[in-house]
Amino acid sequence: MPEHSIKDRVAIAGIGETAYYKRGQAPVSEFQLACEAILKAAADAGIKVTDIDGFASYSNDRNDAARLATALGLPHYAWASMVWGGGGGGGSGAVAQAAAAVAAGYAKYVVVFRALAQGQFGRFGQAAPVETVSGPNAYAWPYGLFVPAQWVALRVRRFMHEHRMTQDALAAVVLADYHHAQQNPRAVMYGRPLTREQYDSSRWIVEPFHLYDCCMENDGAAALILTSAERARDLRQKPVYVMAAAQGAPHRAAAAAENSPNFASSHFTTLAPRLYEMAEIGPQDIDVVQMYEHFSGAVPISLVEHGFCEPDGVMELCQLENFVAPHGKLPLNTSGGNIAECYMHGLELVNEAVRQCRGTSTAQVPDANIALVASGPMVSPVSDLILHR
Amino acid sequence: MSERSPYYLPEGLPAPRAQRDGMDAGFWDALRRHELVVQRCASCGTFQFGPEWICHKCHGGELRWHRVSGRGRLYSWVRSWNPVHPALKQAGPFIIAVVELPEAGNVRMVGNLLGDPMQNAPFDAEVEAVFEDHPAATLVQWKLVS
Numbered sequence: 001m002p003e004h005s006i007k008d009r010v011a012i013a014g015i016g017e018t019a020y021y022k023r024g025q026a027p028v029s030e031f032q033l034a035c036e037a038i039l040k041a042a043a044d045a046g047i048k049v050t051d052i053d054g055f056a057s058y059s060n061d062r063n064d065a066a067r068l069a070t071a072l073g074l075p076h077y078a079w080a081s082m083v084w085g086g087g088g089g090g091g092s093g094a095v096a097q098a099a100a101a102v103a104a105g106y107a108k109y110v111v112v113f114r115a116l117a118q119g120q121f122g123r124f125g126q127a128a129p130v131e132t133v134s135g136p137n138a139y140a141w142p143y144g145l146f147v148p149a150q151w152v153a154l155r156v157r158r159f160m161h162e163h164r165m166t167q168d169a170l171a172a173v174v175l176a177d178y179h180h181a182q183q184n185p186r187a188v189m190y191g192r193p194l195t196r197e198q199y200d201s202s203r204w205i206v207e208p209f210h211l212y213d214c215c216m217e218n219d220g221a222a223a224l225i226l227t228s229a230e231r232a233r234d235l236r237q238k239p240v241y242v243m244a245a246a247q248g249a250p251h252r253a254a255a256a257a258e259n260s261p262n263f264a265s266s267h268f269t270t271l272a273p274r275l276y277e278m279a280e281i282g283p284q285d286i287d288v289v290q291m292y293e294h295f296s297g298a299v300p301i302s303l304v305e306h307g308f309c310e311p312d313g314v315m316e317l318c319q320l321e322n323f324v325a326p327h328g329k330l331p332l333n334t335s336g337g338n339i340a341e342c343y344m345h346g347l348e349l350v351n352e353a354v355r356q357c358r359g360t361s362t363a364q365v366p367d368a369n370i371a372l373v374a375s376g377p378m379v380s381p382v383s384d385l386i387l388h389r
Numbered sequence: 390m391s392e393r394s395p396y397y398l399p400e401g402l403p404a405p406r407a408q409r410d411g412m413d414a415g416f417w418d419a420l421r422r423h424e425l426v427v428q429r430c431a432s433c434g435t436f437q438f439g440p441e442w443i444c445h446k447c448h449g450g451e452l453r454w455h456r457v458s459g460r461g462r463l464y465s466w467v468r469s470w471n472p473v474h475p476a477l478k479q480a481g482p483f484i485i486a487v488v489e490l491p492e493a494g495n496v497r498m499v500g501n502l503l504g505d506p507m508q509n510a511p512f513d514a515e516v517e518a519v520f521e522d523h524p525a526a527t528l529v530q531w532k533l534v535s
Contacts, residue, residue: 145485161465257498
């Protein structure tokens, strides 16, 4: 084990989320959503919300720690941190920061949260109306390259070219998400099953992404409480231990104008080996995977980079039957994920990994012991988490 | 019938401007002259794009603009359909290309692939730069070398 590993020193003691809404349908403000998710996570853990003494988030969450601590009437707080970078790349990274804060003794109960009301603020899939542009975006925007769907598609298309991946692999991810969402009453797409025919006939957003290959736009919030393994054992829920966590990105991953040297990559190549080393396990030991899908086509590449198959083996692995709980070879996104549960910037994936380890998922993998979460492919930093019961 | 637009995409997209700190002014100035340039380290010869104040290889601070021929390789491309900007609402599909420049250390540039938006251009095909003059700046576009 690495000398300073946090393995098994910290546990997730509570999880919570608001109702998940379609964009623009939340009846309350984004800040209220954040408070509600945090209150629910504290209640789930069986602690008072005033026991929380730390905050960690990512993607420049608008609901900052100072305002939350004030609004929630905390007697004090001892930790506040934010993972740099946009997108969902910081989801597992925020959990890693919270775990580090607890393990180092900076704080006792750190809440990781993400609140997002795309109906109240800007949409990620639409460009801001500006007349001029400078800096890295000036090499992209004048050519109509504005949004993540487009630059993720550029990478996925290159991977498809190099490794003979076809649309079938993308469809398998989407159909697995929708399949699992039909069992999950929290899911925005609960009661809205999707067939391959509907998938194939849906409009293009940017090739190879149909409408259904893209994450939803939602309003809501999710939160989880981390504390020491010792404290967690005395709380209400069965602890789910942080087995390993990692964040970062490979060489020059954020180079402007699509100059990331390893272009057809999800950016996990340098993280996954560290993650498995810390956990002292390999990909064959993972029981269930929660893998961030802003766009379906990134998932096969992320699976490759976490050692679940070789690049030329994606078509063999990426089949619906392999991805579906309870008996698939590699159950994937068992809550419905960003595509069919809720686009809570991937924090819903962490909560689902906790549910799998507790044995309380709506698409439970029998005897699930070890769950992997991969956050935010193709941005910088990205992050990873392995949990176990 | 109106005259055919000289631009690949509709007007109204954000116009590029050099950064205030001047770092990439040489790039935009060169495009205005219909020259394509890439940043190159005076110390170790490394090419880099997008530009930066420091060489990522040797950390030297003297970076010069190196002119290239404009020949490249079509590294990846996508056909984009969703109108992600108000100016694109009536546009229909268009192609975004990522082009590698083998004569400049395989740095990449983004542009549009000129021609039929429904074409299926082969990956790694040879392309060449085409300069598209707008009132405020010049863009670099790409076309297949036939």
